[in-house]
Amino acid sequence: MTQFRYLTGLIGRDIQASLSPMLHESEGDAQGLRLVYRLFDLAADDMDAGDLPRLLDALHLAGFAGVNITHPYKQAVTAHLDELSAQAARIGSVNTVVFSEGRRIGHNTDIQGFAENLRTGLPSGSQFGKVVQMGGGGAGAATAHALMGMGVGMVTIFDPDRMRAQELCATLCTLYGEGRAMVGQGLSDALVDADGVVNATPVGMAGYPGSAIPKALLRPDFWVTDIVYFPLETQLLREAKAAGCVTLDGSGMTVHQAAGAFEHFTGRKADAARMAASFRAALTGDRR
Incomplete structure (x- = not known):
């Protein structure tokens, strides 16, 4: 039985065409998880980098497990996090933020x-x-x-x-x-x-x-x-x-970074091959 467990999403600009929701939600379904993945398009919402702290506050308070970060905020978001993984700190770029025990932890799966x-x-x-x-x-x-x-x-x-x-x-x-x-x-x-x-x-x-x-x-x-x-x-x-x-x-990079982010959000290892098949099906219009 599928249960509601995870709220996740993507923060970026001009991201309405993103297939990240499909990638994460389909993998969640395959693993019996109720995972919801929302887009937070700052361009569509008339927001910019200055709104990142407020948005992160709101998502954290709403109980999100975490969010992905994409262009053009992967570097800007680092100033608003409590901790960076060693890899994220080394490159100064974050594409995955995990909300855990009242803290915001940045990772990089790119x-x-x-x-x-x-x-x-x-x-x-x-x-x-x-x-x-x-x-x-x-x-x-x-x-x-x-x-x-x-x-x-x-x-x-x-x-x-x-x-x-x-x-x-x-x-x-x-x-x-x-x-x-x-x-x-x-x-x-x-x-x-x-x-x-x-x-x-x-x-x-x-x-x-x-x-x-x-x-x-x-x-x-x-x-x-x-x-x-x-x-x-x-x-x-x-x-x-x-x-x-x-x-x-770029499809392979997208799938493999998503698999890494899924694991950070849920604590479960993603099936990258299954995610790749879902991704290709979505791109070709076969979303069965």
Whole structure:
């Protein structure tokens, strides 16, 4: 018999198309849990980052088990939490907040989600000597740390906020070794000897059309991955595929980070394969 047990949700901006509610609720149903997952779209509610403390207060008081955090609040939310996991503290980015015993504890499951997607999604023998990454924000911090943990030789990071890119690169070099991260100067030069390309920006999402990489710079020897999953094939991935690149969409990262968050919320291990099947079914319109 299914019982009501967990209130959860997602805080972000322009997130009406998110499939996170389906992912978490379907896994809860499969495990005999009554899990409710709500969207808190600050754009739709005419709110901004300054409203985060009030919103967290309200959710905590309402008895929520926790909430996920997405663009653009993964870094801003850290100032309003009581504690960060070691991993979240190291990268300064949170995608999962757990309310426990009167405290708000921040975690980051994006790192494991991104790394697992690369491990299982790219062909065996893919090269990881040098990677060019677009974006150095909350999601970009997670993907960059994941790349370092997977043994990538060097990551070159491009971000419109140069100071943010510099701070991320400094942190990466301190933790993983000097010279393993640098701020990009010119994109075409950085791509000359790159093995892979990561888009860790929202560019390509339904609300942020376009591509983070001009198609003229794409070469068939690249692997290219995008953290965006809606649409599943972004303009970047479509143009990369046409250029002969190996491509990897953001669905695997989304599923694996959700599985980690589900475990934080419920204390139960999620079935990532089952969540992936639900996710693919939802994307193709088969929601049976």
